[in-house]
Amino acid sequence: MRDTRWTLVISGLAMAALCASGAHAQSVSDVSPDTSRADTTAWGTPVELERVVVTATRSQKRLGQVPVPTSVIDAGEIEARGVRRLSDLLAEQPGIQLNYDHGAGVQVQGFDADYTLILIDGEPVIGRTAGTLSLDRITVADVQQVEVVRGPSSSLYGSEALAGVVNVITQDPEDGLQGEVRAQYGTHNTSDASVRVAGAEGAWRGKAFVSRYASDGYTLTSSATPTTPSFTNYVARSTLGYALSTDTDLEVRGRLAREDQSRITQMQGNDTQRFDSTGEQTDWSLAPTLTHTLRPGTTLELSAVASGYRTEIRLVGQNDGLRLNNSRFNQRYRKGEAQLQTAWGDTHLATVGAGYIRESVDADRVTGHRTGGFVFVQDEWTPADWLDLVPSARLDAHSDYATRISPKLAALVRPLNGLRVRASVGSGYKAPAFRQLYLNFTNAQAGYSVFGAEEVRGGLDSLDANNEIAALLQDPSTLGGAMDAERSVSYNVGVRVDLPAALTLDANLYHNEVRDLIDTQPVARKTNGQQVFTYFNRGRVFTQGLEAELSWQPHPALDAAVSYTYLKAKDRAVLDQLEAGRIFRRTDAGRDVAVPVSDYAGLRGRSRHRATVRFMARAESAGFTASVRGRYRSRYGFSDVNGNGIVDTDAEYAPSHAILDLTLTQTLADTVDLQVGANNLTDYTDAQYTPEFSGRTWFVGLRAAL
Amino acid sequence: MRTITQLTTLLLSAALLITLSACDDDSTPIGPEETVELEVQTVEDLPADPTVTVGENGRPQGLNQYTFFSLRDNEIVLESGTEARADSNSTAWDIALQGTTIRINGGTSGPGNGAAYVAEAAFGDVVEVDTERLQPDTEEALAIPTGSGNGWYSYNSNGQNYVRPVPGRTIVVRTADGEGYAKIRVQSYYQGAPELPADREAHPSRYYTFDYVVQTDGSTSFE
Numbered sequence: 001m002r003d004t005r006w007t008l009v010i011s012g013l014a015m016a017a018l019c020a021s022g023a024h025a026q027s028v029s030d031v032s033p034d035t036s037r038a039d040t041t042a043w044g045t046p047v048e049l050e051r052v053v054v055t056a057t058r059s060q061k062r063l064g065q066v067p068v069p070t071s072v073i074d075a076g077e078i079e080a081r082g083v084r085r086l087s088d089l090l091a092e093q094p095g096i097q098l099n100y101d102h103g104a105g106v107q108v109q110g111f112d113a114d115y116t117l118i119l120i121d122g123e124p125v126i127g128r129t130a131g132t133l134s135l136d137r138i139t140v141a142d143v144q145q146v147e148v149v150r151g152p153s154s155s156l157y158g159s160e161a162l163a164g165v166v167n168v169i170t171q172d173p174e175d176g177l178q179g180e181v182r183a184q185y186g187t188h189n190t191s192d193a194s195v196r197v198a199g200a201e202g203a204w205r206g207k208a209f210v211s212r213y214a215s216d217g218y219t220l221t222s223s224a225t226p227t228t229p230s231f232t233n234y235v236a237r238s239t240l241g242y243a244l245s246t247d248t249d250l251e252v253r254g255r256l257a258r259e260d261q262s263r264i265t266q267m268q269g270n271d272t273q274r275f276d277s278t279g280e281q282t283d284w285s286l287a288p289t290l291t292h293t294l295r296p297g298t299t300l301e302l303s304a305v306a307s308g309y310r311t312e313i314r315l316v317g318q319n320d321g322l323r324l325n326n327s328r329f330n331q332r333y334r335k336g337e338a339q340l341q342t343a344w345g346d347t348h349l350a351t352v353g354a355g356y357i358r359e360s361v362d363a364d365r366v367t368g369h370r371t372g373g374f375v376f377v378q379d380e381w382t383p384a385d386w387l388d389l390v391p392s393a394r395l396d397a398h399s400d401y402a403t404r405i406s407p408k409l410a411a412l413v414r415p416l417n418g419l420r421v422r423a424s425v426g427s428g429y430k431a432p433a434f435r436q437l438y439l440n441f442t443n444a445q446a447g448y449s450v451f452g453a454e455e456v457r458g459g460l461d462s463l464d465a466n467n468e469i470a471a472l473l474q475d476p477s478t479l480g481g482a483m484d485a486e487r488s489v490s491y492n493v494g495v496r497v498d499l500p501a502a503l504t505l506d507a508n509l510y511h512n513e514v515r516d517l518i519d520t521q522p523v524a525r526k527t528n529g530q531q532v533f534t535y536f537n538r539g540r541v542f543t544q545g546l547e548a549e550l551s552w553q554p555h556p557a558l559d560a561a562v563s564y565t566y567l568k569a570k571d572r573a574v575l576d577q578l579e580a581g582r583i584f585r586r587t588d589a590g591r592d593v594a595v596p597v598s599d600y601a602g603l604r605g606r607s608r609h610r611a612t613v614r615f616m617a618r619a620e621s622a623g624f625t626a627s628v629r630g631r632y633r634s635r636y637g638f639s640d641v642n643g644n645g646i647v648d649t650d651a652e653y654a655p656s657h658a659i660l661d662l663t664l665t666q667t668l669a670d671t672v673d674l675q676v677g678a679n680n681l682t683d684y685t686d687a688q689y690t691p692e693f694s695g696r697t698w699f700v701g702l703r704a705a706l
Numbered sequence: 707m708r709t710i711t712q713l714t715t716l717l718l719s720a721a722l723l724i725t726l727s728a729c730d731d732d733s734t735p736i737g738p739e740e741t742v743e744l745e746v747q748t749v750e751d752l753p754a755d756p757t758v759t760v761g762e763n764g765r766p767q768g769l770n771q772y773t774f775f776s777l778r779d780n781e782i783v784l785e786s787g788t789e790a791r792a793d794s795n796s797t798a799w800d801i802a803l804q805g806t807t808i809r810i811n812g813g814t815s816g817p818g819n820g821a822a823y824v825a826e827a828a829f830g831d832v833v834e835v836d837t838e839r840l841q842p843d844t845e846e847a848l849a850i851p852t853g854s855g856n857g858w859y860s861y862n863s864n865g866q867n868y869v870r871p872v873p874g875r876t877i878v879v880r881t882a883d884g885e886g887y888a889k890i891r892v893q894s895y896y897q898g899a900p901e902l903p904a905d906r907e908a909h910p911s912r913y914y915t916f917d918y919v920v921q922t923d924g925s926t927s928f929e
Contacts, residue, residue, distance in 0.1 A: 471846040522853055525846070529807055531853055582826045584874020592828035592874045592891075641902070643870035645860055 048072075048553075054122070055147040055167040057380060057390060058156050058351055059341060067390050067412035067422050069150040069494055069508045069547065071095070075171070078140050080616055080627045082663040082677045082701055084184060084192040084213065086146070086168060087135035092629045092661065094563030094612050095150055095547040099605050100692040103134025108150055109510055110543030110569035110606055111163035115430055117153070119167040121253060123287050124160070126333045126359075127309030131433065137257060137283065139235050141182055141194040142209045144171045150547070151492045151510060152428025155392040155408035158374055162428030162488050163512070170237060173198035173205040179706035184675075186699030190215040198239075207239040217263070218694040220687035224274065227691045229263030247293035255285040255307075265315070275315040275324060282310045297343035305335045329363040331434075349380040361434045368438030368454060372398035388412040396429075400437055400454060401483045404429050418498035422508070425492075429485040436518050436535040437483065448530040450520065453483045456534040460524060463532065471525045479523060484537045488514040494547075507548040514541050540572035541603065557618040565610045570602040574646055585642045585649065601637035601647035607656070609634040623667035632658040638689060654689035658682070675701035744919045744928055747780055751897050754803035755786040756912040768912065772809070774799035777888045777920045778881055797882040805912055806859055806869055806895070808850045811882035813842025818882030822849035824857050825876045829891040829917065832876045835926040840880055850877055858892050868903060869895040869911065881920070888920040889928055 049064030051074070056066045063072060073089060083089045087104035090096050097107040105113025114131035117124060118138075125133060140146065146168050153161040177199040184192040194211035214232040221227065234257065241251040261279040285307035292300045308331065315325040337355030344350060353376050360369035376394035383389060393407040408426030415421070432453065439452040440459060451459040457480040463469050494508035517539025522531040545568060551561035577583050581594040609632075616627045637647030638654040647653065663677035676699070683696040752775065755768035771791070774783040776799050783799040784791065793799070797818040802809045811818030821840035825832050841849040854861035858875050861867070871892040879888045896903040897913035919928050 471844075473846065522856075525852075529805075529852070582874070584828060584872075586873040591830060594828075594874065640860075642873060643860055644873050645855060 051145075053145075053147050054169070055119070055165055056149045056153070057378065057392075058122075058339070058353075059349060059380065061380075064420070065388060065412065067388055067410035068153075068424050069095075069422070069492060069510075071148045071150075072145050073148075074145045075143060077616070078143060078146075079673070079703070080618075080625050080663065080665060081629065081661070082184070082627075082665070082675050082699065084139060084141055084211075085136050086138040086140050086166075088679075089140050089146060090135060090148075090166070091659075092612065092614065092631060093148065094549045094561070095565055096148065097607065097610060097633060098135075098692075099132075100690075101132055101605075102130040103132045104136050104692070105132035106135065106164075106166065107605070108148075108164040109512060109547075110545060110567045110603070111512070112605075114433070115160065115163040115428075117157055117159075117161040117165045119157075119165060120255065120285075121170055121287075122167060123253075123285065123303075123305050123307075123335075124157075124333070125283075125285075126307055126331055127281075127283055127311075128433075129311075137233070137235075137259065137281075138168060139192075139194065139211045139213065140168065141192070141211050142171050142180075142196050142207075142237065144169045150508070151424060152406070152408065152426045152488060152490045152512075154404075154406035154428040155394045155426055156376055156378060158376075158394060158396050158404075158406070159429060159431040159485065162430050162486070162514075170209075170239075171196075171198070171207070173200045173207045173239065173241070175200045177706065180703065181705075182701070182703045184699050184701035186677075187697035188216050188218050188694065190697070190699070200241075203243040205239070205241040207237070209235075209237045211235045220685060220691055220694070225265050226263050227687065228694070229261045229277075231259055231261040233257070233259040249291045250288070251291070252286070252288045254287075255283075257281075257283040264318075274318040276318060277313065277315050279311065279313045282308070284308050299341045301339045301341070303335075303337050303339075305333070305337075307333045309333075327364050330361065331363075332358075332360045334358045347382045351378045351380075352376070359434075361438070365441045366434050366438045366452070367440075368400075368434060368452075370398060370400040370437070372396055386414045398431065401432050401485055404485050404487065420496040422492070422494040422496070425490070427487060427489055428512075429487040431485050432483045432518055432535070447526065447528045448533065449526070450533045453480055453535050456480050456523065456532075460532065463524075463526065468526050468528070469524050469532075470527045470529075472523070473525065474523045476523075479534060483518070483535065484516045486514065486517050486537070488512050502552055502554040504551050504553075505548070506551070507546065509544075509546055511544040512542060514539075514543075517541060541570060542572065543567065543569040543603075557620055558616070560615045561613070563612045567606055567608060567610070568602060569606045570600065574600060583644050583646060583648075585644050595644065595646070595648045599648040601653065604637040604639070604647060607633040607636040625665040625667075627663045627665075628660070629662075630658065630660045632656065655686070657684055657686070657690065657693075659684060659693070671705040673701075673703040675699075675703070677701070744921060746917050746919055748893075748915070748917050749775075749780070750899065750915045752782070752803065752914040752916070753786060754912045754914055755805060756897075756910055768805070770804070772802040772804040774802045776800055777879065777890075777918060778883075778886055778922060780920075800879060800881045800888070801890075803914060806861075807848070807852050808858070808877070809843055810849050810879055812880070813844050813849070815843035815848070816882065819880070819884030820882045821880040823878055824850055825878050825889075826874060827876055828874050829876045829889065832878060832889050833927060833929050835878055835880075835887045835928075837926060840878070859895065871895070881922075885924050886920055886922040887926060887928070888918050890916050890918040892916045 051063045051072055052060050053063050053066060053070060053072055054060055056068050056070050078089060087098060090106055091098045098104050099107050106116050108116045112131060118133050148166050150164045153165045157165060180196045182194045192213045196209045198207035212234055217226045217228040217230040219226045236256045238254045243249050259281040263277050265275050265277045287305045289303040294300055310330045312328045316323050335355055335357045337353060339353035341351045356373050358371045374394060374396045378392035381389045390410040395405050397403045406427045406429055410424035413421040435452060437452040437454045439450055440455045442449040457476055460476050490512040492508055492510045496506045498504050516537035518535050518537055519539050520533040521536050523534050524532040526532060546566040549561055549563040553559050578595060578597045578600055583595045584592040585595050586592050611632045613630045618625045634656045635653040637652060639652060641652050642649060660681040661679045662681055665673050665675045667673050679697045680693055681696060685693055685695045754773050755771055757768055759767050769786060771786045773786040774794055776783050784793045795817060797811060799811055800820060809815035810820040810822045812820030821842050823839040823841060843849050851857040858871055858877055859869050860872050861869050877890040893899055894915040896909040896911055898909050899915040900909045903909040921928055
């Protein structure tokens with residue numbers, strides 16, 4: 001059946017290629033009807049608003065016309081900062097907090113990393129560990145721009161786009177031949193080198209990019225186990241494009257990444273034994289896309305993606321050379337999709353799409369696959385000069401969880417020159433993770449069992465057959481029904497206003513109400529006294545806050561901004577319990593007292609306040625650029641110390657901290673840049689709370705272009 | 707090495723009888739008009755099948771036996787380390803402890819008329835037994851629920867694998883004779899009752915320290 005569907009997708013692509021007849025030439029960028037108005041306020045920053053973005057509406061749109069909170073970081077800014085990894089780039093962004101849990105992940109609008117969709121050139125990146133897709137894996141060395149959309153985008157992208165979407169857009173080949181070499185070396189023997197060759201000639205265009213990133217890692221404690229292990233990471237990306245005719249274009253993008261890690265680890269047992277731990281990670285993707293202009297203003301895009309993510313970890317004893325443990329994880333993702341975009345009337349741009357997804361995972365404890373189909377529709381409508389309305393909706397039908405419909409309505413109002421008001425209401429969702437559906441795990445030490453929703457009935461049956469079930473806590477026939485996706489309803493209201501003296505204020509208020517969060521609950525008691533757990537939809541949380549940025553660009557060569565975010569993220573069930581006076585803490589005097597609602601810190605890892613500053617100045621004649629970035633986060637809930645399950649006392653917080661980064665770039669000739677930089681200038685470290693900061697690091701870099 | 711230390715600890719603790727201190731009630735009870743006759747008794751380091759061997763993968767193992775305790779007499783009826791299990795089938799004990807599991811002498815766990823529930827209230831605030839909530843142990847569920855966050859303890863809520871009593875959880879027990887009532891507040895699950903048992907060797911698990919009040923006159927009031 002799987003083969004049949006693939007044959008369909010491939011023949012669809014082939015047929016579309018055949019139908020490509022000689023209609024009018026129309027480049028993709030001309031498709032959007034020009035409904036924007038010249039942005040020529042006295043002090044505004046038209047350059048930024050004119051920048052074309054694609055993530056928020058899946059169509060090319062000027063930033064000034066996008067009705068949802070969107071920010072863009074372009075190649076020039078990336079180069080001026082000297083950052084090489086997506087994690088380092090986003091760490092400095094307003095409205096984004098990096099959290100480190102099984103890798104560097106983004107926290108957007110107070111959501112954990114699982115709730116933000118990560119795209120490269122519009123296609124999803126797979127391979128999450130405990131929900132985090134480590135952004136260290138993604139290089140930004142050949143990137144054109146990185147777009148960040150905050151707020152739910154499930155109405156266009158489906159699962160995972162609940163908190164937001166990060167889209168890494170790589171540089172397209174340009175006419176002629178381009179070549180670029182970059183190299184960077186710094187503290188901890190960290191090196192990053194890349195080569196990019198690209199070009200276009202006649203109907204052909206192509207790009208090849210290779211990067212190598214390696215580090216010795218570092219150790220903050222006296223332990224033999226390093227805080228961060230040594231690793232070597234390779235990324236290759238390539239594009240091959242061919243214009244079949246003036247209105248038909250075929251492009252194939254490929255991506256391959258591999259990372260090797262090694263470290264020493266200790267295990268406590270009868271004796272402390274040391275192991276050599278080695279890990280391998282491979283991540284690949286192949287994506288052909290066929291774009292065909294049916295008539296001016298109407299484009300059909302057929303695309304397919306095949307991607308895979310595989311990890312393997314081996315533990316080998318240092319004394320006896322015996323292999324103790326092997327763990328592996330193998331994930332596959334396939335998607336075929338068709339998208340039609342058409343301008344109708346003078347004021348509408350409609351996008352409709354449909355597709356099919358097949359995902360599978362094969363790992364030690366989790367094995368399964370699921371399939372799904374989706375349809376989405378969007379209308380970008382400009383009913384009046386001063387108003388844009390963008391309704392959209394997507395339907396996702398899945399084999400293993402309930403069907404989701406995700407609608408969204410966004411509006412942009414421009415009542416005056418230099419004033420834009422955005423408002424949107426939408427629904428986001430996140431599909432149950434593989435483990436929540438397919439886990440089949442019995443803890444050998446403690447003896448409890450956990451089953452995914454699809455496995456629980458079979459798991460209980462087999463335990464029962466072995467006489468391991470003492471009692472059922474729930475009727476098994478009520479278990480294992482279609483699980484719901486975690487879902488949200490979100491509101492965003494924002495304003496962008498041009499102020500005197502080249503100042504611009506962009507502010508956004510948001511509220512996300514999330515239901516059906518997936519959590520474990522016991523369903524049976526085993527004869528060994530332990531329990532059997534499975535997953536249920538039951539949690540309810542909300543996040544709300546303010547994101548504000550004040551930027552100042554008096555001159556194209558001078559750019560400065562300060563940002564502030566305020567965040568509240570709380571569990572509704574905990575709030576109910578607190579209000580009922582059912583959560584206590586023990587005082588020093590040994591008395592138990594009910595915790596006041598106001599002492600509840602909310603979800604862990606969320607700072608109430610966060611601020612960033614950035615300053616970049618370029619002395620054009622001297623060829624010199626300086627970039628300084630700073631970020632601060634207030635204290636955040638870290639762990640429960642007093643046993644009541646929530647963060648409510650000072651000892652349960654991680655301390656606030658601030659990080660300052662500096663980069664200086666000198667252009668020697670037109671095509672050669674030298675760079676020096678220092679990250680974490682104040683040498684902030686805290687092994688307990690923030691092992692991700694190794695202290696002050698230095699680097700030198702070189703960039704040479706053909 | 708670790709095993710030897712733990713064995714030594716076990717032998718030492720087995721040699722010592724548990725400290726059963728019946729202290730004077732010097733903690734002023736809650737409420738201004740309070741008159742107190744019942745005293746708070748504290749049991750320290752009651753072994754509940756502590757680790758005797760470390761199995762494969764470093765898994766701690768006890769003898770898989772319960773320690774039977776009489777709340778009425780404030781004494782151990784049968785320790786988990788004792789081989790003869792004769793007294794377990796009697797009404798001499800009120801609660802039986804093994805690891806984090808606490809059974810009561812009633813229903814499927816014992817011949818007595820015991821029952822229990824876990825009140826979501828501070829120890830001092832539990833002044834009256836809610837007899838409606840009293841349950842015997844059954845096949846389906848124990849009166850004192852097991853599992854992190856379900857009954858008296860939480861496990862690993864800060865990622866350090868500690869078992870800690872949940873503040874504001876008071877175990878209310880009907881004694882095995884069906885006539886008395888007790889309320890229990892667990893203070894610690896680790897020997898020596900440290901605030902946080904960072905040093906596992908100095909503070910092995912499966913040692914209960916708890917406060918309790920027992921009312922033996924048939925009244926359902928702890929005042």
